[in-house]
Amino acid sequence: MRGAVSQPGLVVACYGRQVLVETPAGTRTVCRMRGKKNDLIVGDHVHWVFTDHTGTEGVIDSVDVRRNLLYRQDERKTKSFAANLDQLIVLLAATPVFSEGQLARALIAAEHAGIASRIVLNKADLPQVDAARARLVPYTAMNIDVITTSMKVARETARSKLAPLLDGKTTMLLGPSGCGKSTLINLMAPGADAQVGEVSRALSSGRHTTTSTRWYWLDTRRTTALIDSPGFQEFGLRQIKASDLSGHMPDLRQHSRRCKFYNCSHRHEPGCGVRAALHRGEISASRMRLYDELWEELR
Ligand SMILES: Nc1nc2c(ncn2[C@@H]2O[C@H](COP(=O)(O)OP(=O)(O)O)[C@@H](O)[C@H]2O)c(=O)[nH]1
Ligand SMILES: [Mg+2]
Ligand SMILES: [Zn+2]
Structure with a gap:
Protein backbone atom coordinates (compact mmCIF):
# COMPACT_ATOMS: atom_id res chain seq x y z
CA MET A 1 0.00 0.00 0.00
CA ARG A 2 3.02 2.27 -0.31
CA GLY A 3 2.19 5.41 -2.22
CA ALA A 4 -1.33 5.41 -0.85
CA VAL A 5 -2.94 8.75 -0.15
CA SER A 6 -2.08 9.99 3.30
CA GLN A 7 -4.90 10.34 5.77
CA PRO A 8 -5.41 12.64 8.72
CA GLY A 9 -5.05 11.40 12.28
CA LEU A 10 -4.78 12.41 15.89
CA VAL A 11 -1.90 11.26 18.11
CA VAL A 12 -3.50 9.69 21.20
CA ALA A 13 -0.41 8.05 22.72
CA CYS A 14 3.37 8.08 22.32
CA TYR A 15 5.82 5.46 23.39
CA GLY A 16 9.42 5.93 22.34
CA ARG A 17 9.43 6.12 18.56
CA GLN A 18 5.97 4.61 18.24
CA VAL A 19 2.84 6.70 18.22
CA LEU A 20 -0.77 5.60 18.21
CA VAL A 21 -2.74 7.53 15.61
CA GLU A 22 -6.53 7.68 15.52
CA THR A 23 -8.44 8.44 12.31
CA PRO A 24 -11.53 10.67 12.31
CA ALA A 25 -13.54 7.41 12.00
CA GLY A 26 -11.99 6.17 15.24
CA THR A 27 -9.65 3.39 14.11
CA ARG A 28 -6.17 3.35 15.57
CA THR A 29 -2.86 2.46 13.95
CA VAL A 30 0.65 2.28 15.35
CA CYS A 31 2.83 4.66 13.33
CA ARG A 32 6.45 5.69 13.23
CA MET A 33 8.10 8.92 12.21
CA ARG A 34 10.12 8.96 9.00
CA GLY A 35 13.85 9.21 9.57
CA LYS A 36 15.21 10.14 12.95
CA LYS A 37 12.65 12.77 13.84
CA ASN A 38 10.73 11.98 16.97
CA ASP A 39 9.09 15.04 18.38
CA LEU A 40 5.44 14.05 18.27
CA ILE A 41 3.24 14.57 21.25
CA VAL A 42 -0.26 13.58 22.29
CA GLY A 43 -2.76 15.93 20.67
CA ASP A 44 -0.74 16.39 17.48
CA HIS A 45 -2.62 16.33 14.18
CA VAL A 46 -0.74 14.32 11.58
CA HIS A 47 -0.98 12.86 8.09
CA TRP A 48 0.13 9.26 7.71
CA VAL A 49 0.08 6.26 5.34
CA PHE A 50 0.01 2.49 5.79
CA THR A 51 3.45 0.93 5.35
CA ASP A 52 2.44 -2.69 5.05
CA HIS A 53 -0.05 -4.69 3.05
CA THR A 54 -1.83 -6.02 6.11
CA GLY A 55 -2.69 -2.48 7.09
CA THR A 56 -1.41 -2.78 10.62
CA GLU A 57 1.42 -0.26 10.65
CA GLY A 58 1.84 3.26 9.40
CA VAL A 59 4.37 6.01 8.95
CA ILE A 60 3.86 9.70 9.66
CA ASP A 61 4.16 11.92 6.58
CA SER A 62 3.68 15.31 8.19
CA VAL A 63 2.64 17.06 11.36
CA ASP A 64 0.25 20.01 11.34
CA VAL A 65 1.34 23.28 12.92
CA ARG A 66 0.36 23.20 16.59
CA ARG A 67 -2.25 25.61 17.87
CA ASN A 68 -0.47 25.48 21.21
CA SER A 229 -0.21 13.30 32.58
CA PRO A 230 2.28 12.91 35.39
CA GLY A 231 4.83 15.61 36.04
CA PHE A 232 3.07 18.30 38.03
CA GLN A 233 6.00 18.30 40.48
CA GLU A 234 9.25 20.01 39.46
CA PHE A 235 7.48 22.31 37.06
CA GLY A 236 10.39 24.15 35.43
CA LEU A 237 9.61 27.35 33.50
CA ARG A 238 12.89 28.02 31.77
CA GLN A 239 11.06 28.66 28.51
CA ILE A 240 10.10 32.04 30.00
CA LYS A 241 12.45 35.01 30.31
CA ALA A 242 12.58 36.72 33.71
CA SER A 243 11.67 39.98 31.98
CA ASP A 244 8.48 38.41 30.59
CA LEU A 245 7.41 36.67 33.79
CA SER A 246 5.05 39.33 35.15
CA GLY A 247 3.35 39.42 31.74
CA HIS A 248 2.16 35.87 32.42
CA MET A 249 0.87 36.66 35.93
CA PRO A 250 -2.41 38.56 35.41
CA ASP A 251 -2.51 40.03 38.93
CA LEU A 252 0.95 41.58 38.50
CA ARG A 253 0.54 42.44 34.84
CA GLN A 254 -2.45 44.60 35.61
CA HIS A 255 -0.30 46.92 37.76
CA SER A 256 2.87 46.88 35.68
CA ARG A 257 1.35 49.47 33.34
CA ARG A 258 1.92 52.04 36.09
CA CYS A 259 5.65 51.31 36.46
CA LYS A 260 7.89 54.31 35.80
CA PHE A 261 10.31 52.26 33.69
CA TYR A 262 8.96 50.32 30.72
CA ASN A 263 11.40 47.48 31.44
CA CYS A 264 10.81 47.50 35.21
CA SER A 265 11.69 44.14 36.83
CA HIS A 266 9.38 44.91 39.78
CA ARG A 267 12.26 43.99 42.05
CA HIS A 268 13.84 47.22 43.22
CA GLU A 269 13.16 50.04 40.75
CA PRO A 270 11.67 53.31 42.01
CA GLY A 271 8.15 54.08 40.90
CA CYS A 272 7.18 50.41 40.49
CA GLY A 273 3.43 50.00 40.06
CA VAL A 274 3.55 46.35 41.10
CA ARG A 275 5.32 47.01 44.41
CA ALA A 276 2.95 49.91 45.07
CA ALA A 277 -0.02 47.56 44.54
CA LEU A 278 1.58 45.05 46.93
CA HIS A 279 1.84 47.75 49.60
CA ARG A 280 -1.79 48.71 49.06
CA GLY A 281 -2.72 45.05 49.57
CA GLU A 282 -3.93 44.64 45.97
CA ILE A 283 -1.41 41.89 45.21
CA SER A 284 -1.11 39.03 47.69
CA ALA A 285 2.18 38.56 49.54
CA SER A 286 2.30 34.90 48.50
CA ARG A 287 2.02 35.79 44.79
CA MET A 288 4.75 38.42 45.11
CA ARG A 289 6.98 35.89 46.89
CA LEU A 290 6.40 33.40 44.07
CA TYR A 291 7.29 36.08 41.54
CA ASP A 292 10.55 36.91 43.37
CA GLU A 293 11.46 33.23 43.60
CA LEU A 294 10.73 32.54 39.94
CA TRP A 295 12.45 35.71 38.78
CA GLU A 296 15.66 34.63 40.55
CA GLU A 297 15.35 31.20 38.95
CA LEU A 298 14.82 32.55 35.44
CA ARG A 299 17.17 35.50 35.22
N1 LIG B 1 -12.90 12.73 51.16
C1 LIG B 1 -12.76 12.67 49.84
N2 LIG B 1 -11.87 11.80 49.31
C2 LIG B 1 -11.75 11.76 47.98
C3 LIG B 1 -12.52 12.60 47.12
N3 LIG B 1 -12.16 12.33 45.85
C4 LIG B 1 -11.20 11.39 45.89
N4 LIG B 1 -10.96 11.03 47.18
C5 LIG B 1 -10.01 10.02 47.68
O1 LIG B 1 -8.69 10.54 47.59
C6 LIG B 1 -7.76 9.49 47.36
C7 LIG B 1 -6.89 9.83 46.16
O2 LIG B 1 -7.68 9.86 45.00
P1 LIG B 1 -7.10 9.50 43.55
O3 LIG B 1 -8.21 9.67 42.57
O4 LIG B 1 -6.41 8.20 43.57
O5 LIG B 1 -6.02 10.67 43.38
P2 LIG B 1 -4.86 10.84 42.31
O6 LIG B 1 -3.59 10.42 42.98
O7 LIG B 1 -4.84 12.30 41.97
O8 LIG B 1 -5.20 10.00 41.11
C8 LIG B 1 -8.58 8.23 47.15
O9 LIG B 1 -8.58 7.48 48.34
C9 LIG B 1 -9.97 8.76 46.84
O10 LIG B 1 -10.98 7.87 47.19
C10 LIG B 1 -13.47 13.48 47.72
O11 LIG B 1 -14.18 14.24 47.05
N5 LIG B 1 -13.53 13.48 49.08
MG1 LIG C 1 -4.12 8.50 40.19
ZN1 LIG D 1 7.52 47.50 38.29
Whole structure:
Protein backbone atom coordinates (compact mmCIF):
# COMPACT_ATOMS: atom_id res chain seq x y z
CA MET A 1 0.00 0.00 0.00
CA ARG A 2 3.02 2.27 -0.31
CA GLY A 3 2.19 5.41 -2.22
CA ALA A 4 -1.33 5.41 -0.85
CA VAL A 5 -2.94 8.75 -0.15
CA SER A 6 -2.08 9.99 3.30
CA GLN A 7 -4.90 10.34 5.77
CA PRO A 8 -5.41 12.64 8.72
CA GLY A 9 -5.05 11.40 12.28
CA LEU A 10 -4.78 12.41 15.89
CA VAL A 11 -1.90 11.26 18.11
CA VAL A 12 -3.50 9.69 21.20
CA ALA A 13 -0.41 8.05 22.72
CA CYS A 14 3.37 8.08 22.32
CA TYR A 15 5.82 5.46 23.39
CA GLY A 16 9.42 5.93 22.34
CA ARG A 17 9.43 6.12 18.56
CA GLN A 18 5.97 4.61 18.24
CA VAL A 19 2.84 6.70 18.22
CA LEU A 20 -0.77 5.60 18.21
CA VAL A 21 -2.74 7.53 15.61
CA GLU A 22 -6.53 7.68 15.52
CA THR A 23 -8.44 8.44 12.31
CA PRO A 24 -11.53 10.67 12.31
CA ALA A 25 -13.54 7.41 12.00
CA GLY A 26 -11.99 6.17 15.24
CA THR A 27 -9.65 3.39 14.11
CA ARG A 28 -6.17 3.35 15.57
CA THR A 29 -2.86 2.46 13.95
CA VAL A 30 0.65 2.28 15.35
CA CYS A 31 2.83 4.66 13.33
CA ARG A 32 6.45 5.69 13.23
CA MET A 33 8.10 8.92 12.21
CA ARG A 34 10.12 8.96 9.00
CA GLY A 35 13.85 9.21 9.57
CA LYS A 36 15.21 10.14 12.95
CA LYS A 37 12.65 12.77 13.84
CA ASN A 38 10.73 11.98 16.97
CA ASP A 39 9.09 15.04 18.38
CA LEU A 40 5.44 14.05 18.27
CA ILE A 41 3.24 14.57 21.25
CA VAL A 42 -0.26 13.58 22.29
CA GLY A 43 -2.76 15.93 20.67
CA ASP A 44 -0.74 16.39 17.48
CA HIS A 45 -2.62 16.33 14.18
CA VAL A 46 -0.74 14.32 11.58
CA HIS A 47 -0.98 12.86 8.09
CA TRP A 48 0.13 9.26 7.71
CA VAL A 49 0.08 6.26 5.34
CA PHE A 50 0.01 2.49 5.79
CA THR A 51 3.45 0.93 5.35
CA ASP A 52 2.44 -2.69 5.05
CA HIS A 53 -0.05 -4.69 3.05
CA THR A 54 -1.83 -6.02 6.11
CA GLY A 55 -2.69 -2.48 7.09
CA THR A 56 -1.41 -2.78 10.62
CA GLU A 57 1.42 -0.26 10.65
CA GLY A 58 1.84 3.26 9.40
CA VAL A 59 4.37 6.01 8.95
CA ILE A 60 3.86 9.70 9.66
CA ASP A 61 4.16 11.92 6.58
CA SER A 62 3.68 15.31 8.19
CA VAL A 63 2.64 17.06 11.36
CA ASP A 64 0.25 20.01 11.34
CA VAL A 65 1.34 23.28 12.92
CA ARG A 66 0.36 23.20 16.59
CA ARG A 67 -2.25 25.61 17.87
CA ASN A 68 -0.47 25.48 21.21
CA LEU A 69 1.84 23.27 23.27
CA LEU A 70 1.86 22.88 27.02
CA TYR A 71 5.29 22.03 28.32
CA ARG A 72 7.68 22.50 31.17
CA GLN A 73 11.36 23.17 30.84
CA ASP A 74 13.67 22.12 33.61
CA GLU A 75 17.38 22.79 33.81
CA ARG A 76 18.27 19.82 31.64
CA LYS A 77 15.19 18.65 29.80
CA THR A 78 11.95 19.74 28.24
CA LYS A 79 8.80 17.76 28.89
CA SER A 80 5.82 18.28 26.64
CA PHE A 81 2.45 17.49 28.16
CA ALA A 82 0.21 17.80 25.09
CA ALA A 83 -0.54 19.89 22.01
CA ASN A 84 -3.66 21.62 20.69
CA LEU A 85 -5.44 22.00 24.02
CA ASP A 86 -8.61 23.95 24.68
CA GLN A 87 -7.97 24.29 28.39
CA LEU A 88 -5.98 23.25 31.43
CA ILE A 89 -7.67 22.08 34.59
CA VAL A 90 -5.51 22.10 37.69
CA LEU A 91 -7.04 19.71 40.19
CA LEU A 92 -6.32 20.42 43.85
CA ALA A 93 -7.84 19.06 47.04
CA ALA A 94 -8.62 20.13 50.58
CA THR A 95 -6.00 17.56 51.53
CA PRO A 96 -3.15 16.85 50.86
CA VAL A 97 -2.21 20.54 51.22
CA PHE A 98 -1.27 21.78 47.75
CA SER A 99 1.83 23.71 46.80
CA GLU A 100 0.89 27.19 45.60
CA GLY A 101 4.22 27.25 43.77
CA GLN A 102 3.24 24.26 41.62
CA LEU A 103 -0.19 25.73 40.97
CA ALA A 104 1.29 29.09 39.95
CA ARG A 105 3.86 27.45 37.70
CA ALA A 106 1.24 25.40 35.85
CA LEU A 107 -0.92 28.50 35.35
CA ILE A 108 2.05 30.54 34.10
CA ALA A 109 3.03 27.79 31.63
CA ALA A 110 -0.55 27.68 30.33
CA GLU A 111 -0.74 31.47 30.06
CA HIS A 112 2.59 31.47 28.18
CA ALA A 113 1.20 28.82 25.82
CA GLY A 114 -2.05 30.75 25.31
CA ILE A 115 -4.21 28.11 27.02
CA ALA A 116 -7.10 29.02 29.34
CA SER A 117 -7.04 27.57 32.86
CA ARG A 118 -9.49 26.57 35.54
CA ILE A 119 -8.99 25.22 39.03
CA VAL A 120 -11.06 22.40 40.50
CA LEU A 121 -10.88 22.11 44.28
CA ASN A 122 -11.86 18.59 45.32
CA LYS A 123 -12.67 16.93 48.67
CA ALA A 124 -14.94 19.79 49.71
CA ASP A 125 -16.50 17.32 52.16
CA LEU A 126 -13.40 17.64 54.34
CA PRO A 127 -13.01 20.45 56.92
CA GLN A 128 -9.62 21.50 55.47
CA VAL A 129 -11.43 22.87 52.43
CA ASP A 130 -11.86 26.32 54.00
CA ALA A 131 -8.11 26.79 54.37
CA ALA A 132 -7.59 25.60 50.80
CA ARG A 133 -10.25 27.96 49.50
CA ALA A 134 -8.65 30.87 51.36
CA ARG A 135 -5.33 30.15 49.65
CA LEU A 136 -7.09 30.34 46.29
CA VAL A 137 -8.46 33.87 46.83
CA PRO A 138 -5.69 35.49 44.73
CA TYR A 139 -6.67 33.18 41.85
CA THR A 140 -10.38 33.89 41.97
CA ALA A 141 -9.45 37.58 42.19
CA MET A 142 -7.61 37.27 38.87
CA ASN A 143 -10.75 35.77 37.32
CA ILE A 144 -9.67 32.14 37.29
CA ASP A 145 -12.71 29.97 37.72
CA VAL A 146 -12.52 27.81 40.87
CA ILE A 147 -15.00 24.92 40.95
CA THR A 148 -15.50 23.03 44.20
CA THR A 149 -16.34 19.31 44.15
CA SER A 150 -16.64 16.25 46.37
CA MET A 151 -16.11 13.61 43.74
CA LYS A 152 -16.20 10.72 46.16
CA VAL A 153 -19.21 11.57 48.28
CA ALA A 154 -21.30 13.72 45.90
CA ARG A 155 -20.59 12.01 42.60
CA GLU A 156 -23.61 13.19 40.65
CA THR A 157 -23.23 16.80 41.75
CA ALA A 158 -19.56 16.71 40.79
CA ARG A 159 -20.39 15.14 37.44
CA SER A 160 -23.01 17.74 36.62
CA LYS A 161 -20.65 20.57 37.57
CA LEU A 162 -17.77 19.21 35.50
CA ALA A 163 -19.61 17.97 32.40
CA PRO A 164 -20.49 21.39 30.95
CA LEU A 165 -16.93 22.65 31.52
CA LEU A 166 -15.47 19.72 29.60
CA ASP A 167 -18.10 19.33 26.90
CA GLY A 168 -16.73 19.44 23.35
CA LYS A 169 -13.26 20.41 24.55
CA THR A 170 -9.83 18.84 24.85
CA THR A 171 -8.75 19.33 28.44
CA MET A 172 -5.39 18.72 30.07
CA LEU A 173 -5.71 17.56 33.67
CA LEU A 174 -2.83 18.28 36.04
CA GLY A 175 -2.62 18.00 39.79
CA PRO A 176 -0.57 16.63 42.66
CA SER A 177 -0.95 12.98 43.56
CA GLY A 178 -3.76 12.16 45.97
CA CYS A 179 -6.02 15.03 44.89
CA GLY A 180 -8.44 12.83 42.96
CA LYS A 181 -7.26 12.70 39.33
CA SER A 182 -8.06 9.02 38.94
CA THR A 183 -11.38 9.59 40.70
CA LEU A 184 -12.22 12.37 38.23
CA ILE A 185 -11.26 10.29 35.21
CA ASN A 186 -13.31 7.33 36.39
CA LEU A 187 -16.23 9.65 37.10
CA MET A 188 -16.15 11.32 33.68
CA ALA A 189 -14.66 8.73 31.29
CA PRO A 190 -16.70 5.56 30.89
CA GLY A 191 -14.44 2.53 30.57
CA ALA A 192 -11.31 4.51 31.46
CA ASP A 193 -9.36 1.37 32.38
CA ALA A 194 -10.32 -0.30 29.12
CA GLN A 195 -9.17 2.77 27.17
CA VAL A 196 -5.77 2.61 28.88
CA GLY A 197 -5.53 -1.17 28.41
CA GLU A 198 -6.15 -0.87 24.69
CA VAL A 199 -3.33 1.66 24.30
CA SER A 200 -0.92 -0.46 26.35
CA ARG A 201 -1.58 -3.48 24.19
CA ALA A 202 -1.21 -1.53 20.96
CA LEU A 203 2.09 0.03 21.98
CA SER A 204 3.31 -2.92 24.09
CA SER A 205 4.06 -0.45 26.81
CA GLY A 206 2.32 -2.26 29.65
CA ARG A 207 4.79 -1.60 32.39
CA HIS A 208 5.37 2.05 31.44
CA THR A 209 1.79 3.22 31.43
CA THR A 210 1.96 4.94 34.82
CA THR A 211 4.59 7.38 33.58
CA SER A 212 3.00 8.28 30.27
CA THR A 213 0.39 10.73 29.07
CA ARG A 214 -3.07 9.24 28.61
CA TRP A 215 -5.86 10.32 26.33
CA TYR A 216 -9.47 9.57 27.39
CA TRP A 217 -12.56 10.07 25.30
CA LEU A 218 -15.52 11.02 27.49
CA ASP A 219 -18.19 10.42 24.86
CA THR A 220 -18.82 7.85 22.15
CA ARG A 221 -18.92 10.60 19.50
CA ARG A 222 -15.33 11.46 20.52
CA THR A 223 -15.83 15.20 20.85
CA THR A 224 -14.78 15.55 24.49
CA ALA A 225 -11.32 14.51 25.65
CA LEU A 226 -9.43 14.50 28.91
CA ILE A 227 -5.65 14.11 29.01
CA ASP A 228 -3.94 12.90 32.13
CA SER A 229 -0.21 13.30 32.58
CA PRO A 230 2.28 12.91 35.39
CA GLY A 231 4.83 15.61 36.04
CA PHE A 232 3.07 18.30 38.03
CA GLN A 233 6.00 18.30 40.48
CA GLU A 234 9.25 20.01 39.46
CA PHE A 235 7.48 22.31 37.06
CA GLY A 236 10.39 24.15 35.43
CA LEU A 237 9.61 27.35 33.50
CA ARG A 238 12.89 28.02 31.77
CA GLN A 239 11.06 28.66 28.51
CA ILE A 240 10.10 32.04 30.00
CA LYS A 241 12.45 35.01 30.31
CA ALA A 242 12.58 36.72 33.71
CA SER A 243 11.67 39.98 31.98
CA ASP A 244 8.48 38.41 30.59
CA LEU A 245 7.41 36.67 33.79
CA SER A 246 5.05 39.33 35.15
CA GLY A 247 3.35 39.42 31.74
CA HIS A 248 2.16 35.87 32.42
CA MET A 249 0.87 36.66 35.93
CA PRO A 250 -2.41 38.56 35.41
CA ASP A 251 -2.51 40.03 38.93
CA LEU A 252 0.95 41.58 38.50
CA ARG A 253 0.54 42.44 34.84
CA GLN A 254 -2.45 44.60 35.61
CA HIS A 255 -0.30 46.92 37.76
CA SER A 256 2.87 46.88 35.68
CA ARG A 257 1.35 49.47 33.34
CA ARG A 258 1.92 52.04 36.09
CA CYS A 259 5.65 51.31 36.46
CA LYS A 260 7.89 54.31 35.80
CA PHE A 261 10.31 52.26 33.69
CA TYR A 262 8.96 50.32 30.72
CA ASN A 263 11.40 47.48 31.44
CA CYS A 264 10.81 47.50 35.21
CA SER A 265 11.69 44.14 36.83
CA HIS A 266 9.38 44.91 39.78
CA ARG A 267 12.26 43.99 42.05
CA HIS A 268 13.84 47.22 43.22
CA GLU A 269 13.16 50.04 40.75
CA PRO A 270 11.67 53.31 42.01
CA GLY A 271 8.15 54.08 40.90
CA CYS A 272 7.18 50.41 40.49
CA GLY A 273 3.43 50.00 40.06
CA VAL A 274 3.55 46.35 41.10
CA ARG A 275 5.32 47.01 44.41
CA ALA A 276 2.95 49.91 45.07
CA ALA A 277 -0.02 47.56 44.54
CA LEU A 278 1.58 45.05 46.93
CA HIS A 279 1.84 47.75 49.60
CA ARG A 280 -1.79 48.71 49.06
CA GLY A 281 -2.72 45.05 49.57
CA GLU A 282 -3.93 44.64 45.97
CA ILE A 283 -1.41 41.89 45.21
CA SER A 284 -1.11 39.03 47.69
CA ALA A 285 2.18 38.56 49.54
CA SER A 286 2.30 34.90 48.50
CA ARG A 287 2.02 35.79 44.79
CA MET A 288 4.75 38.42 45.11
CA ARG A 289 6.98 35.89 46.89
CA LEU A 290 6.40 33.40 44.07
CA TYR A 291 7.29 36.08 41.54
CA ASP A 292 10.55 36.91 43.37
CA GLU A 293 11.46 33.23 43.60
CA LEU A 294 10.73 32.54 39.94
CA TRP A 295 12.45 35.71 38.78
CA GLU A 296 15.66 34.63 40.55
CA GLU A 297 15.35 31.20 38.95
CA LEU A 298 14.82 32.55 35.44
CA ARG A 299 17.17 35.50 35.22
N1 LIG B 1 -12.90 12.73 51.16
C1 LIG B 1 -12.76 12.67 49.84
N2 LIG B 1 -11.87 11.80 49.31
C2 LIG B 1 -11.75 11.76 47.98
C3 LIG B 1 -12.52 12.60 47.12
N3 LIG B 1 -12.16 12.33 45.85
C4 LIG B 1 -11.20 11.39 45.89
N4 LIG B 1 -10.96 11.03 47.18
C5 LIG B 1 -10.01 10.02 47.68
O1 LIG B 1 -8.69 10.54 47.59
C6 LIG B 1 -7.76 9.49 47.36
C7 LIG B 1 -6.89 9.83 46.16
O2 LIG B 1 -7.68 9.86 45.00
P1 LIG B 1 -7.10 9.50 43.55
O3 LIG B 1 -8.21 9.67 42.57
O4 LIG B 1 -6.41 8.20 43.57
O5 LIG B 1 -6.02 10.67 43.38
P2 LIG B 1 -4.86 10.84 42.31
O6 LIG B 1 -3.59 10.42 42.98
O7 LIG B 1 -4.84 12.30 41.97
O8 LIG B 1 -5.20 10.00 41.11
C8 LIG B 1 -8.58 8.23 47.15
O9 LIG B 1 -8.58 7.48 48.34
C9 LIG B 1 -9.97 8.76 46.84
O10 LIG B 1 -10.98 7.87 47.19
C10 LIG B 1 -13.47 13.48 47.72
O11 LIG B 1 -14.18 14.24 47.05
N5 LIG B 1 -13.53 13.48 49.08
MG1 LIG C 1 -4.12 8.50 40.19
ZN1 LIG D 1 7.52 47.50 38.29
